[in-house]
Structure formats: structure tokens, C-alpha cells
Amino acid sequence: MTTHAGDKIRLLLVDDEEGFRAAIARRLAKRGMAPAQASSGEECLTLLDTSPMDVVVLDVRMPGMNGIDTLKAIKTNHKDIQVILLTGNAAVSDGIEGIKSGAFDYLTKPVEIDHLFNKIKQAFGMIQLEEEKRQQLAYREKLEKKMVDTDRLAALGTLSTGIAHEINNPLAIINEAAGVIKQILEAPDMAQLPRQGDLLMALDKIETSIKRAGKITQQLLGHVKKQGPRLATTDMRLLILETLALLKGGIKKKQINILWKTEEKEHMLITDPYQIRQVLVNLITNAIHALDTNGTISLSIHETPAYMILGIEDDGVGISSDNLGKIFDPFFTTKSFDQGTGLGLFVVNKIITGLNGEIEVESHPGQGTVFMIKLPLNSGGMAQ
Ligand SMILES: Nc1ncnc2c1ncn2[C@@H]1O[C@H](COP(=O)(O)OP(=O)(O)OP(=O)(O)O)[C@@H](O)[C@H]1O
Ligand SMILES: [Mg+2]
CATH class of the missing domain: 3.30.565.10 (Histidine kinase-like ATPase, C-terminal domain)
Structure with missing residues (x-):
């Protein structure tokens, strides 16, 4: 997931108590946040499929799918979302289980609004940090691959042009010698030579291969032949x-x-x-x-x-x-x-x-x- 542009946090409040949810939403709105709302774990998951979120504030005790199961589903399907759990006062064990299942943190109800506000910001900061780390890693991998490629090609280039130089001279000699043999074989007094046809055919093969080898050396040398740039x-x-x-x-x-x-x-x-x-x-x-x-x-x-x-x-x-x-x-x-x-x-x-x-x-x-x-x-x- 990539975080959206700017610092606006996409936030979702999930709680079955409508009054409580609306009050929190109102008070967060006063602090510049614009939370979406869902009244159950199921509704939360459906909403996440269509509306990407950064942070989910999730009540643990809800009828139907409870907060911990909802958290696990969120972490399975949207692993980059940070979840803050709201637990009942006497239910610290819920919070601990939540952290084990990947929650960013948990707060106990009744919630102190500034505390929640800061937690949401911290959770979002964590997302941005991870996104940055991911981008840096991707950049480094790309750079490393490019360096490996360049090194490989440079080494290959030097080696192959060296070989091309060395091969060029013997190739010219083979070519010339093949030409001489052909001339001799095609002379009128050679018409009686046994298997003259086979010899000429073999010579043809030699010529085709010389041409191919010549093309290779010519390609490889073509771009380094010059002494420095000729602009x-x-x-x-x-x-x-x-x-x-x-x-x-x-x-x-x-x-x-x-x-x-x-x-x-x-x-x-x-x-x-x-x-x-x-x-x-x-x-x-x-x-x-x-x-x-x-x-x-x-x-x-x-x-x-x-x-x-x-x-x-x-x-x-x-x-x-x-x-x-x-x-x-x-x-x-x-x-x-x-x-x-x-x-x-x-x-x-x-x-x-x-x-x-x-x-x-x-x-x-x-x-x-x-x-x-x-x-x-x-x-x-x-x-x-
Ligand atoms: N314009 C093109 N249309 C279709 N295939 C192409 C085209 N240009 C390159 N290719 C494909 O890329 C391959 C590599 O091209 P490249 O020019 O490096 O070698 P080549 O043409 O096979 O041999 P040569 O060393 O004689 O140029 C070709 O064999 C061909 O399959
Ligand atoms: Mg080509």
C-alpha cells in the first residue's frame, strides 16, 4: 500500500455504540480529522474492501465479530493498516492479545480524547516510516541491480572486444587462404580432380562461417575502434x-x-x-x-x-x-x-x-x- 498524498489521515472508527462513536468522531473532527464510521466488525471489513484506510480505531467488545477477530482479518487482508484497540477498563488481557495479533496499541475506555488523537497520529507516523523504508529498499535494490548489470556489461564488453581484436587477424588470414584454395580449385585444369564438388562445398561452408565470425568482430569492434570521441x-x-x-x-x-x-x-x-x-x-x-x-x-x-x-x-x-x-x-x-x-x-x-x-x-x-x-x-x- 502507498500512503495517500499529504498528511490527511484516512481514519475509521468501529464501535457498536452509536452515541459513543458519534461523540468521538465529533471531537476528532474538531481536531481536524475526518473519521469514517462502522458499527460492526463485518461492516468494517466490507468498508475496507472499497475504501482504503490508514488507521482503524476498533472496539474490542462488539456483538457479532469481536474486535480481536476483526483485527486479525484486517491484518491478513490489509497488513499496512494500523489498528488501535479500545478495550473495557477491566479487560487488559484483550489489549495484550490485540498487541500479539498485530495491533499498534490499545487504549482503555473511557477514552481520553487527546490521548486517542496522539495515538492515531503516532500510528500514522509509523505507516509513513514504513513506507519510506520500503521506498528506500526498493531504490537500493534497483540501484544495486543496475550496478551489477553495468559491471557485468563493462567486463563483458572489455573481454569481448579484446577477443575480437585477437580473432580479426587470423580470420583475415583464413579468409585469404580460403580464397586462394577456391581459385586453385576452380582453375580449368582442376576439373578432373576427384571430388572437386565436395571440396568446393566444404569451402562454401568455411566462407559462410568466416562471414559470420567477421560480422561478430566487426560489431564488437565497431564501437571501440575510434581513438577517443570523434564528435x-x-x-x-x-x-x-x-x-x-x-x-x-x-x-x-x-x-x-x-x-x-x-x-x-x-x-x-x-x-x-x-x-x-x-x-x-x-x-x-x-x-x-x-x-x-x-x-x-x-x-x-x-x-x-x-x-x-x-x-x-x-x-x-x-x-x-x-x-x-x-x-x-x-x-x-x-x-x-x-x-x-x-x-x-x-x-x-x-x-x-x-x-x-x-x-x-x-x-x-x-x-x-x-x-x-x-x-x-x-x-x-x-x-x-
Ligand atoms: N524491429 C524488430 N522487430 C522484431 N524483432 C526484433 C526487432 N529488432 C530486434 N528484434 C529481435 O531481437 C533480436 C536481437 O536483435 P539484434 O539486433 O541484437 O540481433 P540480430 O538481429 O538477431 O543479429 P545481428 O547481430 O546480426 O544484429 C532479434 O533476433 C529479433 O528477434
Ligand atoms: Mg540485428
Whole structure:
């Protein structure tokens, strides 16, 4: 439960003696409280189901459901409500049983009104304290999780880019050697070679795998290749157009419509155009993959005083809610071996957070997906 705004205490008086209840309510009202009233334990519980309360002042001796049973039911169903019991003068044991069952405190009748007033305020103070503790705990947990995530990703990033560097050179050599073998095998005098076809097929497999490994190293190195930030005043719309030109093969093949949702004008930002281009390539490539023939990619650029927001939207297959939490994980992919490495969005996320930006995604399976990239207008000065 969250406490309501302000300090107004939502208070409920439960007592079967109407005169007594009304008198207490009147006197509390004079002190600025506005208690609701119930005449039995049953009525109290029904009321709590529809009207949230902070504090309940509860008579113990009532016909029907007594105060202790009512208290137990309240604590079971509304554990954050604080209950103050009113016991008969000679019934201290009721009070003690009440405390054991979770009452905040008990007062004996006849009740001294200022005493009750202060008790109610104390009970409410306790609720606020617990709410604060809960919020602090939630905040700490969130922070810790974020720190763990960041550490994990930073370590993974350093390790993987290191490996990518090391793999790049042997990969280039394998690629070249495979090219040489292919050339030799395809030479006219090799036509008589036994099982030439099998050898060429094996070579094809090698080439596909080299391509995939190359794509992985290229993704991983793409965002760290540069020596320090390469910042430039960039027209973001032009950069998107350049990226579309780069990807025009795939766009044409699937006859994809490109739709601008915002006015086509200059949108200048000081940023790292190489990194942003990689972000755009990865996002638009994903959109192309998600679309059937004749699908639409919608693009938008919005500016707020502090941010430039790029929107890349497709009306493609969408992402299931199960997968949505995993798409930024390295190597998460739903694509086949030669289609995807699962690094595209991992890199996108790294680049955007490196530029102090944010990325948001919303997807509806069967309807489409939208990625929003929020870049601070002054990210230039803060880029890594
Ligand atoms: N626009 C989109 N529509 C539907 N699914 C998407 C979209 N973008 C990403 N996905 C899902 O997220 C997964 C991860 O995307 P990511 O770009 O990281 O890797 P990938 O595209 O599979 O491989 P690559 O490393 O080649 O980019 C994809 O496999 C796909 O399932
Ligand atoms: Mg991708």
C-alpha cells in the first residue's frame, strides 16, 4: 500500500455504540480529522474492501465479530493498516492479545480524547516510516541491480572486444587462404580432380562461417575502434538518409516503404556520427528483417529543450513479451546462423549509453516495433 498524498489521515472508527462513536468522531473532527464510521466488525471489513484506510480505531467488545477477530482479518487482508484497540477498563488481557495479533496499541475506555488523537497520529507516523523504508529498499535494490548489470556489461564488453581484436587477424588470414584454395580449385585444369564438388562445398561452408565470425568482430569492434570521441556537428536527418542509402539493397528487395512522421528539415546535433550510423544501421536492418514485402518503416526526429529523440518504427512481426527483456543481451537472437549474431542491439545499447542517451522499445507481436533513441543535446561534451 502507498500512503495517500499529504498528511490527511484516512481514519475509521468501529464501535457498536452509536452515541459513543458519534461523540468521538465529533471531537476528532474538531481536531481536524475526518473519521469514517462502522458499527460492526463485518461492516468494517466490507468498508475496507472499497475504501482504503490508514488507521482503524476498533472496539474490542462488539456483538457479532469481536474486535480481536476483526483485527486479525484486517491484518491478513490489509497488513499496512494500523489498528488501535479500545478495550473495557477491566479487560487488559484483550489489549495484550490485540498487541500479539498485530495491533499498534490499545487504549482503555473511557477514552481520553487527546490521548486517542496522539495515538492515531503516532500510528500514522509509523505507516509513513514504513513506507519510506520500503521506498528506500526498493531504490537500493534497483540501484544495486543496475550496478551489477553495468559491471557485468563493462567486463563483458572489455573481454569481448579484446577477443575480437585477437580473432580479426587470423580470420583475415583464413579468409585469404580460403580464397586462394577456391581459385586453385576452380582453375580449368582442376576439373578432373576427384571430388572437386565436395571440396568446393566444404569451402562454401568455411566462407559462410568466416562471414559470420567477421560480422561478430566487426560489431564488437565497431564501437571501440575510434581513438577517443570523434564528435562532429551532425544533421541527424541526413545521417538517417545516408544510412538508408547504405541499406537500399534490402529495402528495395522487400519493396519497403519509408515514411517520415515528422517534417523533413535539418536536425543538428553534436555527436559521434560514426557511432550513431552504426546504431541506425543495426536498428534499420532489424526493421527490414522484421518486415514482409511491402511493409513500412516510419522514421521521426523530435527535439525537446534537452534531447533529440529518434524514432525507428516498423509494422513487422513484433517481439514477444518473453523476448523483449532479452533483446539487448549479447548473442540473443531469434535468427538463423547466417542471418543474425545477436550482437546488433547489444552494441546499440552500449553506444547509446556511452553517449549518455537512453533507448526505449515498445513492441506488439503481429503489429510492429518502435525503438526510441533519446540523445542529450549536449552529449558531445560527455561522450566517452
Ligand atoms: N524491429 C524488430 N522487430 C522484431 N524483432 C526484433 C526487432 N529488432 C530486434 N528484434 C529481435 O531481437 C533480436 C536481437 O536483435 P539484434 O539486433 O541484437 O540481433 P540480430 O538481429 O538477431 O543479429 P545481428 O547481430 O546480426 O544484429 C532479434 O533476433 C529479433 O528477434
Ligand atoms: Mg540485428
